[in-house]
Amino acid sequence: MLNKPLDIIKLVVKKGDYSFLALTLSMFLLPLSINLSTFTLIASIVLKIIQSIYHKELKYGSKALKHSVIIGFVFLVYIIINSIIQTNLRHTFVFFEKQFSHFTLLFIIPFIMGNKKENKLPFYALLIGSLVAIIEVFALSVINKIPFDKYAFLRFLDIHHTYLSIYLLTLVNLMLIKLLSKNKLKINTKLFILIIISLLFWFVFSLDSKASMVIFALLFVVQALPKVNKKNIKFHIPFLIGIIIVFVVFNTKASVNYEKALDFRLQIWEESFKIFENNPFFGNLKSSEKDLLNYNHYLSGKYYFLDSDLNSHNQYLSFLMKYGLVGVSIFFLFMINMFKKVNVKSQKSKIREFLGWTVIIILVFYIENLLDRHHGIVYFSFMYNYYLVAVENEEI
Structure with a gap:
């Protein structure tokens, strides 16, 4: 049975797809060490490029992944062109690493993923890694005699x-x-x-x-x-x-007090929406998100926010204020791509599983800029494409 992890590993090794094994290790390490996870992800990308050059062809795990790569690439190209038009080439080049480079994962991760059965390996690796993270922090908390709480995870795992x-x-x-x-x-x-x-x-x-x-x-x-x-x-x-x-x-x-918990966010969201209103179609890429917000806080007399170094804490508003309605529309193609892949072969359990995951993403997008951090962009890119391939239920 290919559903068993060891059988999947044997199949991947037989195919010589060491890039995929590196991706699996990267997903396992994602909750445990951001540095090691990043290193193994880079190794996976390099190995995939070498494999593609050696075989003289670009191999995708499924047809759906091809479309995902295209959408992710178009989204990044739009951001770069938009930035160049709003500022200049030098500004875009300087800002690329901090502001835009993480979006390359939207088309790189689907490129290094496998088919439906193979993708179960990094999926379960992520879940196991998360459980290991809990056990590790619990043990370290006991040893160091400190409370086992959210601050312990920041201290020991920087997550x-x-x-x-x-x-x-x-x-x-x-x-x-x-x-x-x-x-x-x-x-x-x-x-x-x-x-x-x-x-x-x-x-x-x-x-x-x-x-x-x-x-x-x-x-x-x-x-x-x-x-x-x-x-x-x-x-x-x-x-x-x-x-x-x-x-x-x-x-x-x-x-x-949920109203109190949302209070500071509501104030930030108010300024974020004002920035969006200034250029609703193409957004504002002249400065970083935090600089844009700090400037608006200053204009609104909210001086207590100036040293907070806070982003919008809302992925929807973040995209709208930076990339405008055009950018959001391009990103929404990911969802359209998913719905188009639903067919008679799609398993109802996988559709239900995807809908549950969508609930998680919709609500987290509401309170956090999930895609601005490595922990978030890697998770989103992998999980979206995992369910995309699973729902399509078809291999090349």
């Missing part, structure tokens, strides 16, 4: 809790699909899945992550509601009541 949370929520989404599938699972398997989900819920709870708690609840609603019927409603009601109780406890524990 923000939001990024680790979305990796784990991806696993929760997968586990819910397995648990609620039509396939009859053994009692031991169901119990194991419930334990994993419960542990992940406890972990998110302990991080005091408001957004992650909301996403956790929404994933349950999105995946469970379509499955509710007269026969199993008794099974779902206790879970729903349990989630409500936990939310009440969470709000009390963390003293959560």
Whole structure:
């Protein structure tokens, strides 16, 4: 069975696709070490180029990946041309590394990915790496006698809790699909899945992550509601009541005031939207996002934001203010590409899994500039193309 990791590794080695093995290692290291993950990702890209030159052809894992590469490339070209027009060639060259270079991964990662079965390897590597990260930080917290919280992850692994949370929520989404599938699972398997989900819920709870708690609840609603019927409603009601109780406890524990938590973001979003209104079609690439916001904060008299070094904390507004409606429209082609790949061969479970992942992305985009960091852009580029190939369910 090619679904087994060892069989997939043997197949990849037999094909001589060492670039793909490097990608798998990079995904495993993503939650554990940003430096090692970046190094192995670069190694994967270099190996892919060497393999392509040696075989004298560009090989893609599936037809869908070709289209993804094209969209990602067009998006980056638009940004570069737009920047040159708004500023000049020298300014664009100087700003490229810090402002635009990470978007190269939108077309590089699909280029180094494999087919549907092979892509399971780096997918599970990411999930396992995330679990290893929790165990490692927990052990280091005990050894160093410090609290096991979100600050511990910043200290030991230099990863923000939001990024680790979305990796784990991806696993929760997968586990819910397995648990609620039509396939009859053994009692031991169901119990194991419930334990994993419960542990992940406890972990998110302990991080005091408001957004992650909301996403956790929404994933349950999105995946469970379509499955509710007269026969199993008794099974779902206790879970729903349990989630409500936990939310009440969470709000009390963390003293959560969601309006207060959004207050500083709302002020930043207000200035972001003003920048977007100044050039709604092509955005503003004359300065970095933070410089644009700081200037607007100054004009609005919000001097307390000048030393904050904050971005827009909203991926939608970030794209609108920097790249305009034209740039956002090009990026939206990724979603159109996904919907076009749905066909009679597409597995319903994979479509549901993708929809759950979309819930995660939509909400995280609302509170963070996910694509501005290595932890975010690599995750998004890989996961989008993972589901793209899985939904297409077709190989070249």
